[in-house]
Amino acid sequence: MIAPAGGNQKDYQMQLIIDTLCARSAATPEQTAFEFLSTTGAPLSALSYRALERAAAGVAAMLRARGVPAGARVLLLCQPGPDYVAAFFGCLHAGAVAVPLYPPRNRLHVARIVSVLRDAGASVVLSSRQSIERCGAFFAEQGVSESMLVAVDGDALRDAEPGTPAAQRADALAFLQYTSGTTGDPKGVMISNGNLAHHLEMLNAWLGGEPGGTMVSWLPPYHDMGLISGLLAPVAGGYPCVLMPPESFAQNPFVWLDAVSRHRATISGGPNFAYGMCCKRLTDEQIATLDLSRWRLAFNGAEPVRQKTIDAFAQRFAVAGFEPLAMAPCYGLAEATLLVAGHEPNTLAHGLDVDRQILQDERRAAPARDASPMARDDAARWRSIACIGRVTGGQHVLIVDPESGEPCADGRVGEICVAGPSVAQGYWRRPELSEAVFRTVRDGVAGRAYMRSGDLGFLLDGELYVTGRLKDMIVISGRNYYSEDLEQTVTATQEKVVPNGCAAFVADHDERENLVIVAEIERVERHGNLNDVVTDIQKEIWLKHEVNPHSVFLVSPGQLPKTSSGKVRRKACRRALEAGELKVLAYWNGAG
Known part of the structure; x- marks a missing residue:
C-alpha cells in the first residue's frame, strides 16, 4: 500500500464550486472565466465570472419554473461551448444532478441517450434548438415527450439576476458521470459535492492551477477529464480557460498547439494518442510558428501512457520551446472523480523497462536495470512502461491479486484499488455492483474500503505503473x-x-x-x-x-x-x- 505524497493533508473546509463561482463574480466580475474558439482556433466569444453566474442563474430559474426539484437528474446534451458551461453550472445552482452526455447526432445516438435517460430517471433534457429540431423525431420514436426537451441557447437565460444557489450537503450528488463503456453497458458514477470539492483542490494543487495561469482545452466536456479539468478546475482555481470544440483537434491537431502558443497557456493536455498525432501530423513549418515555452504542465492520461510518445513529443517540439519537464503522465478514472496519481510536476517523466515474458507469465516486474549487459541489449525482450508517479493528495492505492483479493508485494502486478475522499459513492441504482466494486476490498491496517478499478498495475519504489485492463487480458x-x-x-x-x-x-x-x-x-x-x-x-x-x-x-x-x-x-x-x-x-x- 502507498500513502499519499506529501504526508498528512490539511483539514479541508468544503466549498461548493457554485459558491466559488458566485464569490469570484462578486470579487472580480469582469475577469474572464472562459474564452471560446472556433474549430479553426478563431476567437468566438467569452464569459466573465459575472456573465457565467447570470447564465447559470438563468438556467436554474428555468429549471425551478418547470418544477425541477433539488436532486432531480437533468441530461445535458448541449454542444461544447458557452451553453454547455451555463447549463452545467445552472444545474449546480439549482441543486439538480447534471448528467453530461455527448450531443445527439443521429437515430442510434439518440437510442443510447434515451437508455441513459431512463436509467438516470431524468425529468428534463437540456440541449440546443438546432439539436432538438434535428433529433426531436428520434426522441419521439423512443417515447420521449417533446416537453422534456428544453433549449438553453436563448438570450433570455443570459439576463437573469443572480440568485442564491440551492443549499447542498456534502453527500448530495453533484452529477452522474456515465462511463463510456469499453467493456460493458455504461454505468452512472455518483459524484457527490464532497467528492468534487476535495478533488478540485487536489487537482489544482497538482496542476499548479492558480491565478496568473491559463488553460487550453479541446477535451469533450461530457467526459470526466474534459469536464473536471477544463470546466470546473479553472473556476475553482481562479484562472481562465480557453475552450475549443473537440472536433477541432481531430480535424487539425495544429489548432490545439497553436492555441497553447497564442494564448500563452500554462496548462493543457490530453490522451497519449493526441501527443502522438501532433508528432506525426504537424509539419516543420507549422512547428516553427509555435512558442510553447510557457506550457508548464502537459498532462497525459485517460488512456495508456507510452514513454516512447513522451520522448518523441519532447524531441519534436523542443525547437518550439517545449520543456520536457512539463510532461506529466497521470492515471485516473471516473469512479475516483478523475485523478488518482500523477507524475511530480517539474521532474522528468521516465519509464521502466521490464522483462516482457516475466510480466506476462509471472505477473511481476523484472527491471532491465537488474539484468546483465548482454540481456539489456536484447531490445525485443523489454517492455517500456511509463511511470505514472505518486498518489495525489489524501488518496491511497492498494495493489491486490484479482483472484484472491490479497495485497501484492512491491513489483507484483495486480488490480489497482483506490481509497480516499474523491472515490465516488457507487453506481446509480446498482447496489450489488456498487458493493462488489466499491466495498469488497479492505486493507488490514486501517480497515478502509477500496474501489476496484479494473486496471492492472504495480507499485515500485512508491510509484505507480499501469500495465493494462483486467478484462482486456488475452489468454492464448x-x-x-x-x-x-x-x-x-x-x-x-x-x-x-x-x-x-x-x-x-x-x-x-x-x-x-x-x-x-x-x-x-x-x-x-x-x-x-x-x-x-x-x-x-x-x-x-x-x-x-x-x-x-x-x-x-x-x-x-x-x-x-x-x-x-x-x-x-x-x-x-x-x-x-x-x-x-x-x-x-x-x-x-x-x-x-
Whole structure:
C-alpha cells in the first residue's frame, strides 16, 4: 500500500464550486472565466465570472419554473461551448444532478441517450434548438415527450439576476458521470459535492492551477477529464480557460498547439494518442510558428501512457520551446472523480523497462536495470512502461491479486484499488455492483474500503505503473498477453497505421482461442502495398510477444468502433468484423 505524497493533508473546509463561482463574480466580475474558439482556433466569444453566474442563474430559474426539484437528474446534451458551461453550472445552482452526455447526432445516438435517460430517471433534457429540431423525431420514436426537451441557447437565460444557489450537503450528488463503456453497458458514477470539492483542490494543487495561469482545452466536456479539468478546475482555481470544440483537434491537431502558443497557456493536455498525432501530423513549418515555452504542465492520461510518445513529443517540439519537464503522465478514472496519481510536476517523466515474458507469465516486474549487459541489449525482450508517479493528495492505492483479493508485494502486478475522499459513492441504482466494486476490498491496517478499478498495475519504489485492463487480458495457450501491449507494437512500428487505430482480441476457431489484429490504415496510404504491412505486423508481433496472429485485417480509417472518448471497443470490433461490417482493405488469415 502507498500513502499519499506529501504526508498528512490539511483539514479541508468544503466549498461548493457554485459558491466559488458566485464569490469570484462578486470579487472580480469582469475577469474572464472562459474564452471560446472556433474549430479553426478563431476567437468566438467569452464569459466573465459575472456573465457565467447570470447564465447559470438563468438556467436554474428555468429549471425551478418547470418544477425541477433539488436532486432531480437533468441530461445535458448541449454542444461544447458557452451553453454547455451555463447549463452545467445552472444545474449546480439549482441543486439538480447534471448528467453530461455527448450531443445527439443521429437515430442510434439518440437510442443510447434515451437508455441513459431512463436509467438516470431524468425529468428534463437540456440541449440546443438546432439539436432538438434535428433529433426531436428520434426522441419521439423512443417515447420521449417533446416537453422534456428544453433549449438553453436563448438570450433570455443570459439576463437573469443572480440568485442564491440551492443549499447542498456534502453527500448530495453533484452529477452522474456515465462511463463510456469499453467493456460493458455504461454505468452512472455518483459524484457527490464532497467528492468534487476535495478533488478540485487536489487537482489544482497538482496542476499548479492558480491565478496568473491559463488553460487550453479541446477535451469533450461530457467526459470526466474534459469536464473536471477544463470546466470546473479553472473556476475553482481562479484562472481562465480557453475552450475549443473537440472536433477541432481531430480535424487539425495544429489548432490545439497553436492555441497553447497564442494564448500563452500554462496548462493543457490530453490522451497519449493526441501527443502522438501532433508528432506525426504537424509539419516543420507549422512547428516553427509555435512558442510553447510557457506550457508548464502537459498532462497525459485517460488512456495508456507510452514513454516512447513522451520522448518523441519532447524531441519534436523542443525547437518550439517545449520543456520536457512539463510532461506529466497521470492515471485516473471516473469512479475516483478523475485523478488518482500523477507524475511530480517539474521532474522528468521516465519509464521502466521490464522483462516482457516475466510480466506476462509471472505477473511481476523484472527491471532491465537488474539484468546483465548482454540481456539489456536484447531490445525485443523489454517492455517500456511509463511511470505514472505518486498518489495525489489524501488518496491511497492498494495493489491486490484479482483472484484472491490479497495485497501484492512491491513489483507484483495486480488490480489497482483506490481509497480516499474523491472515490465516488457507487453506481446509480446498482447496489450489488456498487458493493462488489466499491466495498469488497479492505486493507488490514486501517480497515478502509477500496474501489476496484479494473486496471492492472504495480507499485515500485512508491510509484505507480499501469500495465493494462483486467478484462482486456488475452489468454492464448495458457499464456497471458495485454491487448494494449499488442496494439502498441502495431502502432509504434507501422507508420501507415492510424494512431490509436488498432484492436487486438481473441476469436474462437476450431475450438481454439486465436489472436486477431485489426488496424486502420492512414487515408493517404490506402492504395500502397498493404501486403507488406500485413507481413510486418505478423513479424513484429512474433518478435516482441512470441505469438502468431491467426488473422490480420487492415481497414479504412474510422472503421474501428470507439467510445465517445476515443477508446477502442474491442468486443464491438470483433462483432463488426464477424458481421462483415468493416471495410477491409487487405487481410491475412492463418486458416487459409
